[in-house]
Amino acid sequence: MSKLTVGRRNLLKAGAASLFLAGVPIAGFTKDKLLGSISVIILEGGMDGLAAIPPIGDADLMRMRQAISPASYLPLNDFFGLHPSLQFYAQLMARGQASAVHATAFPYTKRSHFEGQNMIEGGGLSPFSEKTGWLGRALELAGVAGRSLSLDMPLILRGHRDNDNFYPASIRGSGRPPADLVEMIAMGHQMDAAQMFTKVARKSEERVQVPRDPASLAAYAGRVMAQTDGPVASVIRVGGFDTHANQVEEGDTDAGQLARQLSVVDDVIAGYRRGLGKAWDDAIILTLTEFGRTVAVNGTLGTDHGYGSVGLLAGGALPSSRVVTNWPGLSKKDQFERRDLLATIDYRSVCAACLEKALGLDHDLIASQIFHQPDLPRVFEHLFA
Amino acid sequence: MNEQFRITQRIGLMFRYDQDLPQDMEAWVQSQLQAPSPALGIPHAYAKVAQWPDELQPNLAKRAYMWRRYRALKKQEREGKNGQDTEAARQANRRNHLMREKDEHKFVQRNVYGADQVKLRLTAFWANHFTIGNTFDTGNMIGHAIDKGILAKLNGSFAEMLYGITTHPGMLTYLDNVWSAGERSEHAKGCHRRPNCHAGLNDNLGRELLELHTVSPAAGYSEDDIRGAANVLAGWGVDFQEELPGMRKKIGGMNHWKAYKKRWAEPGTKKVMGQLIHAGRGGLRQLTDFLASHEHTINYISTKLCQHFVSDNPSKDQIESVKSAWRQGDGDLPTIHTQVFKLAIAAPEAKFLWPMTWLFQVVRLSGATYFKGWEDIDNYNNQLMSSKKVLKELGQSFWSLRQPNGYSDDRVDWMSAEMFERRIRFADAIHKNGNTRRSASEIMHRIGAAKQTRNLVASVGNSPRDQFIALMCSPELMGLEYV
Secondary structure, X not given: OHHHHHOOHHHHHHHHOOHHHOOOOOOOEOOOOOOOEEEEEEEOOOOOHHHHOOOOOOHHHHHHHOOOOOOOOEEOOOXXXXXXXXXXXXXXXXXXXXXXEEEEEOOOOOOOHHXXXXXXXXXXXXXXXXXXXXXXXXXXXXXXXXXXXXOOOOHHHOOOOOOEEOOOOOOOOOOOOXXXXXXXXXXXXXXXXXXXXXXXXXXXXOOOOOOOOHHHHHHHHXXXXXXXXXXXXXXXXXXXXXXXOOOOEOOEOOOOHHXXXXXXXXXXXXXXXXXXXXXXXXXXXXXXXXXXXXXXXXXXXXXXXXXXXXXXXXXXXXXXXXXXXXXXXXXXXXXXXXXXXXXXXXXXXXXXXXXXXXXOEOHHHXXXXXXXXXXXXXXXXHHHO | OOHHHHHHHHXXXXXXXXXXXXXXXXXXXXXXXXXXXXXXXXXXXXXXXXXXOHHHOXXXXXXXXXXXXXXXXXXXXXXXXXXXXXXXXXXXXXXXXXXXXXXXXXXXXXXXXXXXXXXXXXXXXXXXXXXXXXXXXXXXOHHHHHHHHHHHHOOOXXXXXXXXXXXXXXXXXXXXXXXXOOOOOHHHHHHHOOOOOOOOXXXXXXXXXXXXXXXXXXXXXXXXXXXXXXXXXXXXXXXXXXXXXXXXXXXXXOOOOOOEOHHHOOOOOEEEOOEEEOOOOHHHHHHHHHHHOOHHHHXXXXXXXXXXXXXXXXOHHHHHHHHHHHHHOOOXXXXXXXXXXXXXXXXXXXXXXXXXXXXXXXXXXXXXXOOOOHHHOOOOOOOOOOHHHHHHHHOOOOOOOOOOOOOOOXXXXXXXXXXXXXXXXXXXXXXXXXXXXXXXXXXXXXXXXXXXXXXXXXXXXXXXXXXXXXXXXXHHHHOOOEO
């Protein structure tokens, strides 16, 4: 873990800027600040950041992974390119409404999906240490609700009782259950189960038909977040990033499993943009993944579990487009444990900055109460100044 | 609930609406562990319960043939050849060569009609422990793995089941092992001399074998151990699409199960968690046997069994008792299961039921015909959905694409408004379209429903439909606490 802090030098400086707030009793949620919104796209499986935003200016990239680096990348600057699947995201980049943070990760280096996913959703100091999620705890502090676009309630949103989920049913022979029946059933249940049925009763008043593909769900999420009193946070999961095999197609590095999944992410971001309408101006969307992948290509045109990856950010709340990084290099000696991209930026700091921007929560409060890491560096200026 | 239903809710699927109830439940549980397991179902609505026909239960060789055929016709479809690009041809190809919907339907039917309910619950536990997700190319294999790799192995040892499922083509394909080659294997060496040839190790299965199937991260193994396991596994499995001559050449035989490609294997001795593993085909059995009897495996899986059947938060004593049964029986599964059931039956607190378990119990209790017959799989029915669709809507199917850690045993992971809405809507749909043979009050009488349940059902009024929904979504039937 010591390696992680080496690269944090520049960020620690940024962190110091917020130290003067540390003595304030409890800044918490300030009602006078306008609420934005925060949406998280969870990329399950461990997204290959080196393929999504390839560091084309790093000579080691082509030496180590020519077989899987997208040939038709879109150049972002002298050093970074963008995967050709991220077309809409590229347009946002051009308009100053998208950024990326590279060589970043949650401080988890053991390469297990399930520990890693628990870390990035729970936001705890070790796997399985949290029963609630970092976004849920933030919403609890801010006193506002969020919604997940999934059948289940993901860990990341747990922790605030008004949080809800949405995933329309399609069951032959059943209509929306009558609210009074469901309320009677709720009364027969205890605590959390009663709460769930109460939410079902509330839902049965709504009449919405939404296709269940991620992009349509994102557009729906955007629409409800744009409403007065709508949720201020949403979560969407996109799976399929565990690209051990056939990450690219034989003979076409722009196609394959990763290209398909990145297109889904691109569509989700476009869906949010469509749904949010004017509320886009105050919106921030960020991706989250449990780890990056090995620098080297494995024997099956894929990559195995690694460490550092990339975070994609989008939304009108961003002041300009940047690729924020403290690039560690790709040569063997620069790799984490001689195999992975090193993470030099703690992604929890990025999440914290987005929470600060969207919910108006104070950084020190976020660091201590949400991530239980009082000295978490503040990177707000790097993204939002 | 009376003894018969309390116990079968916990460790079985409840007695069907017309089944005679045993008086000696202890003896019944023991007899269930040895129960024969024919796949029971119905050929069409209102037909008598019968065994699934053999032609709908093909062996692996047949399944592989169907898969090859399916891909070949898909290719013709893309190329617009031989009339394969018509809708009728597309449908025929799916119907004739894909097993997923048939297997999933068989699984559902046997859970609804089966007389081996305890074994079916155990099958669900172990099929979940050894998750094989549907990555499309595994679609023809998952059902076979569940029937032959799990259900058929319930009366042997854990070591036997572990080796069997690790070498099943479904697992070897799902976790990419069929394409993995040792770095120093003959295949990799030959390949590296050719341009654009990719060959090498893929550690996916090696990692999950340690993390999910046996010792768990608590064992503190290293990346080197994972690599060691992947090296032991290199060479195991053959692509389901492989044509027969190629297959014969690669594995020296025709059996997809336990297929071993010598030229892909990593030479030399390997080391996994301090254990030296010999080179060659026997190495994997040596590894899985080592892992199967490892203390961390015993602890991890004993805890998981308790969480599934006994309590979300089993006590240390409860877990210890399963661990000692495991050690005493040397990993004999019936010995382990017997101890787990003893705890489950004695457990005072409610245990939340998985959505699919609950659904099967609702259908069995009510005598509904909520699923089509096997002869009607491909016929649209405007009242009854396919088994595939039902399980998908419910959010729990062994044929879904999901992560290799499977479905959670912790109730908090199933607590969401949408999940609960599904329970209400399925209860509604089963009552409306399933032609239930028993009403809410008849079911309450038969199972000896608790006073709180009767009160809840009474509170929703006189509509048989509302009563049915209220009963099935009551805390008692869902495995939750009463008010």
